[in-house]
Amino acid sequence: GAVVSQHPSWVICKSGTSVKIECRSLDFQATTMFWYRQFPKQSLMLMATSNEGSKATYEQGVEKDKFLINHASLTLSTLTVTSAHPEDSSFYICSARHRSYEQYFGPGTRLTVT
Amino acid sequence: DAKTTQPPSMDCAEGRAANLPCNHSTISGNEYVYWYRQIHSQGPQYIIHGLKNNETNEMASLIITEDRKSSTLILPHATLRDTAVYYCIVRPRTGTYKYIFGTGTRLKVLA
Numbered sequence: 001g002a003v004v005s006q007h008p009s010w011v012i013c014k015s016g017t018s019v020k021i022e023c024r025s026l027d028f029q030a031t032t033m034f035w036y037r038q039f040p041k042q043s044l045m046l047m048a049t050s051n052e053g054s055k056a057t058y059e060q061g062v063e064k065d066k067f068l069i070n071h072a073s074l075t076l077s078t079l080t081v082t083s084a085h086p087e088d089s090s091f092y093i094c095s096a097r098h099r100s101y102e103q104y105f106g107p108g109t110r111l112t113v114t
Numbered sequence: 115d116a117k118t119t120q121p122p123s124m125d126c127a128e129g130r131a132a133n134l135p136c137n138h139s140t141i142s143g144n145e146y147v148y149w150y151r152q153i154h155s156q157g158p159q160y161i162i163h164g165l166k167n168n169e170t171n172e173m174a175s176l177i178i179t180e181d182r183k184s185s186t187l188i189l190p191h192a193t194l195r196d197t198a199v200y201y202c203i204v205r206p207r208t209g210t211y212k213y214i215f216g217t218g219t220r221l222k223v224l225a
Contacts, residue, residue, distance in 0.1 A: 004157070034212060043201070044158070044215040057210070093157050097211055102148070105157030 003027055004096050006106035013084055013113055021079045021109045023094030029074035030096035034103060035067070038091040050077045084113040117141065117204040123220040126196075132189040134219050136202030139183040144207045147178060149187045151198040152218070158201065161187065165207075192223045 003026040013019050023033055031052045036044040048058045048069050056069035066088075068080040077096075081088055089112050095103040119137045126132040138147060146165050150158040162169055162176045164185070169176045175188040189196055201218040205211060 002160075006157075032211065036215075043217050044152075046212060046214060049210055049212055091155070095157075095213075101205075101211055102160050102163065103211070103213060104160060105150075107157045108155065110155075 002098055002102075002104045004094065004104045004106040006092075006094055006109050008109060009107060010110040011112070013111070015085055015113055016083055018080055018082045019084055019111060021081075021092055021094075021111075023077045023079070023096070023106050025075045025096040025104070028096070028098055030077075030098070031074060032097040033071060033077040034095045034097070035069060035077075035079050036093045036095070038093060038108075044093060047079075081111065084111070086113045089113045117145075117214070118202045118216045120200070120202055120216060120219045122217060123222070125222050125224055126189075126192045128194060128223050128225050129191055132187075132192040132196065132221060132223070134187040134189075134200050134202075134221065135184065136187070137184050138202070138204050141182050141204050142206075143182075145204045146207060147176070147182075147185050148203040148205055148213070149174070149176065149200065150203065151196075151200045153198045161200075163205075192221075194223050194225060197221060197223045 007022045033050040035047045048056045050056045050071040052071045058064045071077040093108045095105045148163040149161040152158045164176045178185045199218040203213045
């Protein structure tokens with residue numbers, strides 16, 4: 001149990017375009033999901049906390065107009081990277097908070113902006 | 115900032131116990147200690163967590179010192195598949211439950 005999926009697993013897009021990444025909790029409901037970014041050989045950096053039915057809370061330094069988060073249901077949160085640039089290339093990972101309070105992580109999405 | 119410090123890397127012989135330390139000297143009474151691991155290019159995997167008492171599950175054991183300022187994750191019989199980055203995280207019992215990741219320990223299990 002406690003499986004989280006992400007789609008797509010990898011994506012290449014051109015500079016200036018937008019990319020949407022989906023995060024789904026497959027076998028549990030998650031009122032709270034989290035989005036992280038990870039650069040090569042670095043740790044995970046929390047970007048934002050996504051609460052079902054309300055606006056996301058962004059960490060300091062994360063541009064909310066660039067990284068749009070929508071948590072429309074108890075099993076789905078989406079992250080849209082708008083007007084992507086090469087410096088946005090990274091590994092994006094979501095997690096979902098289980099009712100037991102642990103976070104279960106998705107497999108990640110590798111974004112490459114050319 | 116992360117509330118934990120861990121050694122950047124460790125090696126362990128296959129079949130031996132791997133003991134991964136974590137310092138969390140500023141932990142408060144209402145904060146849990148969580149351990150996750152991340153195998154290359156995958157999402158982190160939950161291992162174990164605890165508050166005060168030592169904990170054991172099918173994957174590992176967690177030893178928390180009496181003053182709660184440090185802990186040790188023990189993988190009793192390390193295998194090559196345990197090669198990963200291990201993260202120790204302190205998480206409040208209430209609030210947003212968000213995790214702040216530190217730099218972790220890169221464990222390499224040697225054949």
